[in-house]
Amino acid sequence: xxxxxxxxxNVATHLAVAIxxxxxxxxxxxxxxxxxxxxxxxxxxCDFADNISEINKNADLYIISVSDNQITKIASHKNLxxxxxxxTAGSISQEVLSNNSNKYGVFYPLQTxxxxxFVDFSQVPICIEANNTRNFQILENLAVKLGCxxxxxxxxxxxxxxxxxxxxxxxxxxxxAVGNDILEKNNLPFEILRPLIRxxxxxxxxxxxxxxxxGPAIRGDTETIxxxxxxxxxxxxxKEIYELISNKISSxx
Amino acid sequence: xxxxxxxxxNVATHLAVAIxxxxxxxxxxxxxxxxxxxxxxxxxxCDFADNISEINKNADLYIISVSDNQITKIASHKNLxxxxxxxTAGSISQEVLSNNSNKYGVFYPLQTxxxxxFVDFSQVPICIEANNTRNFQILENLAVKLGCxxxxxxxxxxxxxxxxxxxxxxxxxxxxAVGNDILEKNNLPFEILRPLIRxxxxxxxxxxxxxxxxGPAIRGDTETIxxxxxxxxxxxxxKEIYELISNKISSxx
Numbered sequence: 204x205x206x207x208x209x210x211x212x213n214v215a216t217h218l219a220v221a222i223x224x225x226x227x228x229x230x231x232x233x234x235x236x237x238x239x240x241x242x243x244x245x246x247x248x249c250d251f252a253d254n255i256s257e258i259n260k261n262a263d264l265y266i267i268s269v270s271d272n273q274i275t276k277i278a279s280h281k282n283l284x285x286x287x288x289x290x291t292a293g294s295i296s297q298e299v300l301s302n303n304s305n306k307y308g309v310f311y312p313l314q315t316x317x318x319x320x321f322v323d324f325s326q327v328p329i330c331i332e333a334n335n336t337r338n339f340q341i342l343e344n345l346a347v348k349l350g351c352x353x354x355x356x357x358x359x360x361x362x363x364x365x366x367x368x369x370x371x372x373x374x375x376x377x378x379x380a381v382g383n384d385i386l387e388k389n390n391l392p393f394e395i396l397r398p399l400i401r402x403x404x405x406x407x408x409x410x411x412x413x414x415x416x417x418g419p420a421i422r423g424d425t426e427t428i429x430x431x432x433x434x435x436x437x438x439x440x441x442k443e444i445y446e447l448i449s450n451k452i453s454s455x456x
Numbered sequence: 457x458x459x460x461x462x463x464x465x466n467v468a469t470h471l472a473v474a475i476x477x478x479x480x481x482x483x484x485x486x487x488x489x490x491x492x493x494x495x496x497x498x499x500x501x502c503d504f505a506d507n508i509s510e511i512n513k514n515a516d517l518y519i520i521s522v523s524d525n526q527i528t529k530i531a532s533h534k535n536l537x538x539x540x541x542x543x544t545a546g547s548i549s550q551e552v553l554s555n556n557s558n559k560y561g562v563f564y565p566l567q568t569x570x571x572x573x574f575v576d577f578s579q580v581p582i583c584i585e586a587n588n589t590r591n592f593q594i595l596e597n598l599a600v601k602l603g604c605x606x607x608x609x610x611x612x613x614x615x616x617x618x619x620x621x622x623x624x625x626x627x628x629x630x631x632x633a634v635g636n637d638i639l640e641k642n643n644l645p646f647e648i649l650r651p652l653i654r655x656x657x658x659x660x661x662x663x664x665x666x667x668x669x670x671g672p673a674i675r676g677d678t679e680t681i682x683x684x685x686x687x688x689x690x691x692x693x694x695k696e697i698y699e700l701i702s703n704k705i706s707s708x709x
Contacts, residue, residue, distance in 0.1 A: 317668050326651045363642040367635035372656045373671030374631045380665035382624035389616040398579045403625045412633035418626030448627050
């Protein structure tokens with residue numbers, strides 16, 4: 204399968220490396236920042252360009268992996284007319300690809316990608332959508348070649364998944380950042396909290412999160428909550444978060 | 457070492473099992489709910505009682521592992537006069553034990569314990585405090601026998617640790633619960649999010665959480681945030697959380 208990747212950010216990079224490793228033929232990387240497309244292309248061993256006007260027209264699949272607000276514009280380019288085009292975004296409908304092509308879909312890897320942080324791509328679930336069964340199967344086969352589980356997910360469901368991902372990943376990471384900040388300000392090493400964090404996740408491997416909620420809020424332990432709020436009196440942002448989430452946990456109990 | 461454990465809740469149970477396994481001699485379990493003390497005592501193979509008036513006075517160490525608001529009262533009992541008494545609570549000062557004894561300390565296992573969820577106790581960090589060096593060393597030795605890392609942590613630091621633990625464990629678990637709830641309401645399996653959750657934690661094993669923050673809030677992607685808030689219009693509690701945490705993440709960026 205011959206593939207062109209448009210984009211050279213975190214998702215594009217991790218995806219390109221995984222596709223290359225799976226033995227597919229990446230023809231070209233396109234990124235408007237030429238140094239980024241060059242860097243990724245050198246990693247992959249393929250051509251690169253900084254403009255879609257220079258796109259290689261011989262690919263079987265064009266993967267658009269750029270900022271959400273750039274997708275529609277890129278997909279509308281005359282050089283992608285009736286090409287098989289997919290995007291990789293969580294909260295963009297596949298229909299934004301329908302104006303310029305009769306072959307389109309979504310190939311959304313549901314994972315958090317950061318520069319310099321290793322991801323075992325075979326552990327990434329791929330959410331697939333396509334404008335017809337044949338194209339769906341092509342994308343499903345690509346997921347198989349990458350060693351990934353894939354799921355049929357329509358645009359509406361994908362939007363919900365993306366929303367949930369913000370809670371379980373972005374907001375969770377922020378909770379870790381708050382914990383780390385409180386410890387740093389008190390000269391305590393974050394190491395002490397790591398086993399707790401590992402267990403927090405291990406616990407829900409086989410249990411519904413709501414069933415293993417612990418802590419002062421779910422216990423209705425107002426004394427401890429009062430002490431914690433006092434400790435946060437000099438950290439109004441954290442205090443606000445503490446109060447709001449504790450209230451939500453209490454009202455669920 | 458001969459030990460009496462007062463309490464038969466989650467912490468007391470996990471701790472008692474680990475102490476027994478390490479080869480220490482647990483003489484007795486005391487819990488005001490006799491069925492709880494009996495159940496744990498049978499697991500351990502020791503005596504039990506439902507009242508401190510029946511406490512075995514021959515122990516070298518008395519571990520009080522009960523609700524925060526019961527600790528002071530229990531520690532003041534005449535049968536514990538000048539016994540070596542410790543509690544296991546995160547946010548209670550060790551000084552509440554000083555009125556009735558000249559040998560006291562804290563043995564705080566920094567972990568989340570739930571009924572029926574396995575914890576490898578050797579991975580639990582123990583935060584230790586004691587009224588003198590000799591007692592500190594006795595508690596440190598006990599931690600070593602349990603195979604645990606231990607840390608010297610005073611009451612003020614322990615309170616900060618406990619506060620941080622609420623963020624990284626309780627609030628994180630709540631974020632998982634919200635994600636799960638949104639998926640359930642849309643007939644999507646929580647399974648799809650598990651690799652993301654695992655990676656969320658794997659990422660911070662060697663990196664500061666604030667340095668790997670991702671998502672629409674840190675990117676300043678107001679379009680996506682707007683879409684997410686629209687999706688949450690029927691879930692006002694989650695919308696409130698989404699808005700608050702996104703604002704905090706944005707203002708840190």
